[in-house]
Amino acid sequence: MNHSALSVVDHQRALFADGMMLECGVALPRMEIAYRTYGTLNADRANAILICHALTGDQYVAERHPVTGRGGWWDMVVGPGLPIDTNRYFVICSNVLGGCMGSTGPRSPRDADGVQPWGTDFPPITIRDMVRAQKRLIERLGIDRLFAVVGGSMGGMQVLDWASAYPESVFAAVPIATAPYHSAQNIAFNEVGRQAIFADQDYKAGRYWEDDSIPARGLAVARMVAHITYLSEEALTRKFGRRQRSTDAAAGISSPFSDMFEVESYLRYQGSSFVNRFDANSYLTITRACDYFDLAAEHGDNLSAAFAGSPTRFCLISFSSDWLYPTAESRVVARALNAAAANVSFVEIASDKGHDAFLLDEPDFHRTLAGFLAGCAEHAGLA
Amino acid sequence: MNHSALSVVDHQRALFADGMMLECGVALPRMEIAYRTYGTLNADRANAILICHALTGDQYVAERHPVTGRGGWWDMVVGPGLPIDTNRYFVICSNVLGGCMGSTGPRSPRDADGVQPWGTDFPPITIRDMVRAQKRLIERLGIDRLFAVVGGSMGGMQVLDWASAYPESVFAAVPIATAPYHSAQNIAFNEVGRQAIFADQDYKAGRYWEDDSIPARGLAVARMVAHITYLSEEALTRKFGRRQRSTDAAAGISSPFSDMFEVESYLRYQGSSFVNRFDANSYLTITRACDYFDLAAEHGDNLSAAFAGSPTRFCLISFSSDWLYPTAESRVVARALNAAAANVSFVEIASDKGHDAFLLDEPDFHRTLAGFLAGCAEHAGLA
Numbered sequence: 168m169n170h171s172a173l174s175v176v177d178h179q180r181a182l183f184a185d186g187m188m189l190e191c192g193v194a195l196p197r198m199e200i201a202y203r204t205y206g207t208l209n210a211d212r213a214n215a216i217l218i219c220h221a222l223t224g225d226q227y228v229a230e231r232h233p234v235t236g237r238g239g240w241w242d243m244v245v246g247p248g249l250p251i252d253t254n255r256y257f258v259i260c261s262n263v264l265g266g267c268m269g270s271t272g273p274r275s276p277r278d279a280d281g282v283q284p285w286g287t288d289f290p291p292i293t294i295r296d297m298v299r300a301q302k303r304l305i306e307r308l309g310i311d312r313l314f315a316v317v318g319g320s321m322g323g324m325q326v327l328d329w330a331s332a333y334p335e336s337v338f339a340a341v342p343i344a345t346a347p348y349h350s351a352q353n354i355a356f357n358e359v360g361r362q363a364i365f366a367d368q369d370y371k372a373g374r375y376w377e378d379d380s381i382p383a384r385g386l387a388v389a390r391m392v393a394h395i396t397y398l399s400e401e402a403l404t405r406k407f408g409r410r411q412r413s414t415d416a417a418a419g420i421s422s423p424f425s426d427m428f429e430v431e432s433y434l435r436y437q438g439s440s441f442v443n444r445f446d447a448n449s450y451l452t453i454t455r456a457c458d459y460f461d462l463a464a465e466h467g468d469n470l471s472a473a474f475a476g477s478p479t480r481f482c483l484i485s486f487s488s489d490w491l492y493p494t495a496e497s498r499v500v501a502r503a504l505n506a507a508a509a510n511v512s513f514v515e516i517a518s519d520k521g522h523d524a525f526l527l528d529e530p531d532f533h534r535t536l537a538g539f540l541a542g543c544a545e546h547a548g549l550a
Numbered sequence: 551m552n553h554s555a556l557s558v559v560d561h562q563r564a565l566f567a568d569g570m571m572l573e574c575g576v577a578l579p580r581m582e583i584a585y586r587t588y589g590t591l592n593a594d595r596a597n598a599i600l601i602c603h604a605l606t607g608d609q610y611v612a613e614r615h616p617v618t619g620r621g622g623w624w625d626m627v628v629g630p631g632l633p634i635d636t637n638r639y640f641v642i643c644s645n646v647l648g649g650c651m652g653s654t655g656p657r658s659p660r661d662a663d664g665v666q667p668w669g670t671d672f673p674p675i676t677i678r679d680m681v682r683a684q685k686r687l688i689e690r691l692g693i694d695r696l697f698a699v700v701g702g703s704m705g706g707m708q709v710l711d712w713a714s715a716y717p718e719s720v721f722a723a724v725p726i727a728t729a730p731y732h733s734a735q736n737i738a739f740n741e742v743g744r745q746a747i748f749a750d751q752d753y754k755a756g757r758y759w760e761d762d763s764i765p766a767r768g769l770a771v772a773r774m775v776a777h778i779t780y781l782s783e784e785a786l787t788r789k790f791g792r793r794q795r796s797t798d799a800a801a802g803i804s805s806p807f808s809d810m811f812e813v814e815s816y817l818r819y820q821g822s823s824f825v826n827r828f829d830a831n832s833y834l835t836i837t838r839a840c841d842y843f844d845l846a847a848e849h850g851d852n853l854s855a856a857f858a859g860s861p862t863r864f865c866l867i868s869f870s871s872d873w874l875y876p877t878a879e880s881r882v883v884a885r886a887l888n889a890a891a892a893n894v895s896f897v898e899i900a901s902d903k904g905h906d907a908f909l910l911d912e913p914d915f916h917r918t919l920a921g922f923l924a925g926c927a928e929h930a931g932l933a
Contacts, residue, residue: 351786351813352778358814359775362821366767368751384749392742392775395735403734409844428841430734431741438745458811461792490873 176233178226178262178269179203181307187300193290197279200304201269202226202261205245206253208310214549215310216251216540217301218260219318219325222393222453223445225268228260229253234268234444243528250537255544256314263325264300265292265452273448274376286448287373294321294460298328302336312336314547315540319343319525320492321453324460327500330481331462331473339543341536343484344525346496347470347503348461353491356396357454360389364447373448386447387438394437399488399521403430463503470503477504480546481511482539484532486524512539559616561609561645561652562586564690570647570683576673580662583687584652585609585644588628589636591693597932598693599634599923600684601643602701602708605776605836606828608651611643612636617651617827626911633920638927639697646708647683648675648835656831657759669831670756677704677843681711685719695719697930698923702726702908703875704836707843710883713864714845714856722926724919726867727908729879730853730886731844736874739779740837743772747830756831769830770821777820782871782904786813846886853886860887863929864894865922867915869907895922 178201186195203226208215218228218241229245231238245251245258262270273289276282305313316329316337323345330340346353364370367385375382395403407430466472481504485497494515504511516532518524524532561584569578586609591598601611601624612628614621628634628641645653656672659665688696699712699720706728713723729736747753750768758765778786790813849855864887868880877898887894899915901907907915 348792350783351790351792351811352783354792354811355774355778355786355813355817358811358817359771359778362767362774362818363746363749363771366746366771367749384745388742388746388749388771391745392739395738395742400733400735403738407734409731409734409737409847428734428737428741430738434738434741435745464792 176269178233180269181304183303183307187296187303189290189296190293191291195271195290198264198271198300198303199269199275200261200264200271200300201266202259202304203228203230204260204308205229205258206256208257208308209549212310213312213314213547214255215257215259215305215308215313216315216317217305217313217329218245218251218258219297219301219316219322219329220260220263221318221320221322222457223390223441223450224322225266226260226262227268228258235440240526244533244536250533250540251317252537255549256540259305259308261301261304263297263453265289265297265449265456267446267449270300272446273452274446284376286376287451289448289452291459292452292456294324294328294456295332297456298325298332301325301329302333305336312338314549315339315341315543317341317343317536318345320345320522321457323492324457327462327473328460330477330479334474334477334479337479338547339480339482339540341482341484341539342497342500344486344489344492344497344522346492347463347500349458350496354458356392357458359392360454361451363388363392364451370447375447381442382447383439383442386442386445386450387435389450390441390445391434391438394434396491397521397523399490399519401488401519402521402523405519406430407433470499471506474504474507474509477507477509479509480543481509482535483511483513484525484535485513485515486518486520486522486529486532487515488519489522489524491522559652561616563652564687566686566690570679570686572673572679573676574674578654578673581647581654581683581686582652582658583644583647583654583683584649585642585687586611586613587691588612588641589639591640591691592933595693596695596697596930597638598640598642598688598691598696599698599700600688600696600712601628601634601641602680602684602699602705602712603643603646604701604703604705605840606773606824606833607705608649609643609645610651611641618823623909627916627919633916633923634700635920638932639923642688642691644684644687646680646836648672648680648832648839650829650832653683655829656835657829667759669759670834672831672835674842675835675839677707677711677839678715680839681708681715684708684712685716688719695721697932698722698724698926700724700726700919701728703728703905704840706875707840710845710856711843713860713862717857717860717862720862721930722863722865722923724865724867724922725880725883727869727872727875727880727905729875730846730883732841733879737841739775740841742775744834744837746771746775747834753830758830764825765830766822766825769825769828769833770818772833773824773828774817774821777817779874780904780906782873782902784871784902785904785906788902789813790816853882854889857887857890857892860890860892862892863926864892865918866894866896867908867918868896868898869901869903869905869912869915870898871902872905872907874905
């Protein structure tokens with residue numbers, strides 16, 4: 168699948184013809200936000216849950232993905248009778264601003280004529296810009312206040328930013344496996360991915376779309392290094408250890424690379440399958456937005472100030488083996504919320520699956536999420 | 551500096567005109583091992599210490615490097631009055647087989663005519679092959695038994711392999727910041743580096759030397775990702791945090807990439823300076839050798855068997871913040887040595903500098919090393 172094949176999918180979109188002013192000072196002349204909803208909005212418009220997706224996620228939370236054909240990325244969490252129960256809640260998930268699944272981003276047409284994409288001219292965006300675009304979408308859907316905002320990883324940053332920017336619009340917030348800022352190590356890993364993309368000759372200074380090519384090798388390397396950070400060392404050892412497999416193509420040929428460790432084969436698959444569903448310029452834009460994120464810095468280096476007087480009920484969730492966004496970083500948020508006298512629960516889930524645990528079958532996590540939402544629903548007077 | 555500029559340095563070498571049979575079954579028709587020595591061999595030939603270098607190290611341990619012009623990589627450890635005291639010991643360090651600082655490797659001429667380099671036809675080598683080449687060198691220097699073998703990281707793997715393969719030739723062994731096998735995570739990070747090299751169009755399927763080019767961008771990305779694993783999260787935060795700098799070239803231009811985090815600038819420098827001193831095919835060969843390393847697997851998955859009846863005195867040293875070769879992996883070696891009733895000390899040095907600590911100013915580490923060697927010298931009857 169090539170670059171243009173990605174474009175033909177007909178995503179469900181909201182158009183904001185007046186565009187949006189970005190934090191960097193550039194005005195997007197028009198903005199589209201692609202989204203999906205599940206369940207039914209109740210008469211009071213009070214049962215909506217916004218789900219914020221992670222770096223390479225998208226709006227297809229709980230249904231077959233139109234590009235990959237695979238199930239939704241949170242099929243285990245969102246659906247009838249599941250922790251985010253679509254029999255009870257109206258669930259919204261939108262593709263982030265800057266993304267490549269239908270929302271305005273580097274692949275979107277720059278002008279009304281719809282021919283030239285933004286490409287590398289797409290302005291730098293921030294997590295706040297993503298959140299402001301989501302706020303516009305929520306208003307368009309006729310919702311003043313969200314019952315809950317939930318998300319993991321970069322999605323968790325959006326949750327924190329929602330609660331800080333629009334406290335009156337967020338009854339409950341669940342930031343999962345996330346942090347209030349990107350650490351030097353987080354930035355370093357993102358930078359390796361960006362440099363891998365820049366190093367690919369097919370990147371063509373970001374103008375690869377002009378001849379319908381993609382910087383597939385560089386983007387695959389970026390995905391591979393990111394993927395290692397999503398897994399714990401224990402999970403890698405359990406899944407692959409030092410097992411080797413011989414590749415058919417190389418059978419019988421003596422070379423240092425004729426046999427492959429299973430972990431290598433797995434990473435190569437992760438890399439090569441990613442390039443068919445993700446735009447390289449979007450990857451650059453969104454990783455940059457993550458690196459910029461520093462909620463305390465926007466409040467005089469005082470994270471508590473970001474949540475002063477917050478009426479929101481928080482449930483912070485971390486995973487014990489997550490080394491990308493370790494528990495210590497959720498603890499920083501918990502302390503800041505406590506200092507702001509906010510209503511906060513903080514749960515560290517024991518898991519050896521690393522950062523990826525929030526996407527996997529973790530019964531304790533799912534019970535925690537379901538229990539917290541049920542308690543909040545009672546407080547909110549939801550039937 | 552380009553590929554051929556690397557070749558003109560006149561390294562000190564030992565030539566083994568009869569070559570060497572490798573573990574993979576291929577015979578190297580001739581073999582050269584480049585080395586440096588410091589201090590004086592005593593009359594009994596009993597005061598020799600072999601230092602084994604890490605992945606991207608070389609034989610220039612304690613002197614100005616002829617290519618980079620920088621000081622020796624262990625200037626703080628090796629020298630008169632230092633922990634490895636050249637007033638007392640005769641110190642030898644050789645460039646590993648497969649390397650690119652004068653020892654036979656992918657950049658070496660394949661045939662006696664000296665024109666065509668091996669390139670990607672260089673056979674796969676193992677840590678054991680490196681050690682066997684060192685053994686040949688030691689014999690050439692007229693030494694039957696080494697007073698000590700010392701090395702960190704991949705150098706520590708060689709130390710473990712020396713003690714296992716030639717127990718009677720190793721009086722004392724100091725494996726530092728190392729492991730008895732490469733974990734799935736270690737292999738995964740190496741594989742990202744290899745894929746970054748393969749993705750560079752200038753790699754040219756390994757034949758980049760034919761037109762005097764180097765896959766500089768891919769090799770730089772490989773170095774960047776490896777470099778992150780050498781540092782702890784704490785060290786990155788202390789050194790760089792989230793500080794930004796603007797780049798002159800990009801001043802005044804509004805783009806997501808006009809400002810740079812300091813950690814990005816640092817990584818880019820690490821990447822770009824590396825490509826001037828290291829050969830890409832050597833990087834592929836040596837990372838592969840590390841990935842193959844699994845000392846227990848060679849002994850029926852029983853690491854103790856690798857050291858059965860060992861007369862060697864061991865001092866294992868790890869660093870508390872090393873997540874590439876964590877303390878737990880040294881502990882596995884300590885347990886195996888204890889089970890083999892070997893003479894073993896095990897010291898974990900408290901440090902927040904990560905894996906790199908073995909190359910840095912860590913007084914506790916240096917005291918430990920000096921003290922262990924002094925005690926062994928007494929037992930060995932060295933004056």
